[in-house]
Amino acid sequence: MGYKEVCAGEVPLPLLLEADPSERSIASYRKNAWCFAVHSAGETIGACIVKPIGVKTAEIFNIAVCPPFQKQGIGSGLLSYTLGELKARNMQRVELNTGAFGYQLTYYQRHGFRVDRVLKNHFLEHYSEPIIENGLQHLDALRLYRVLD
Numbered sequence: 001m002g003y004k005e006v007c008a009g010e011v012p013l014p015l016l017l018e019a020d021p022s023e024r025s026i027a028s029y030r031k032n033a034w035c036f037a038v039h040s041a042g043e044t045i046g047a048c049i050v051k052p053i054g055v056k057t058a059e060i061f062n063i064a065v066c067p068p069f070q071k072q073g074i075g076s077g078l079l080s081y082t083l084g085e086l087k088a089r090n091m092q093r094v095e096l097n098t099g100a101f102g103y104q105l106t107y108y109q110r111h112g113f114r115v116d117r118v119l120k121n122h123f124l125e126h127y128s129e130p131i132i133e134n135g136l137q138h139l140d141a142l143r144l145y146r147v148l149d
Ligand SMILES: CC(C)(COP(=O)(O)OP(=O)(O)OC[C@H]1O[C@@H](n2cnc3c(N)ncnc32)[C@H](O)[C@@H]1OP(=O)(O)O)[C@@H](O)C(=O)NCCC(=O)NCCS
Pocket: 018, 019, 020, 063, 064, 065, 066, 069, 070, 071, 072, 073, 074, 075, 076, 077, 097, 098, 099, 103, 104, 106, 107, 110
């Protein structure tokens, strides 16, 4: 199992839908993005899609690991690898949107991300279907950031 940069178009759509249920949204950031992935037995089992949004700032638009491979440290390895690659590209800051509750928030915080601001009604305004987790609907998103030092 190894982490490497790939073409974002190579990543299977069902994997990206694990993190973002909107195909339209995925299409909007997939083109010309940087993509870091992890493979097992020739299959892509995890991917992270990133784009520069400023001279020294990048945004993580999607990070996902195939469900059978989750909770085994692969996503943490992929995020660490991605942050290292961004630093090597002279990025100084990484930003992303995530839900205001759930294990994903803890996952990012364990990797040094902090809350920048609340995006009120983000999930209501940007997704046509309700996004439910643990029986609770996601309404607001958090904008997180991490400084790469
Ligand atoms: C978020 C994700 C990329 C993490 O990848 P992973 O390989 O599971 O990551 P790790 O094994 O390194 O685990 C990271 C943490 O997430 C927790 N976790 C992972 N999957 C989980 C799940 N389905 N339910 C609850 N906790 C989960 C792990 O227990 C671990 O928590 P800890 O640090 O408190 O021990 C992966 O779970 C995933 O693809 N989730 C669905 C897509 C998604 O939500 N992407 C992020 C969008 S904001």
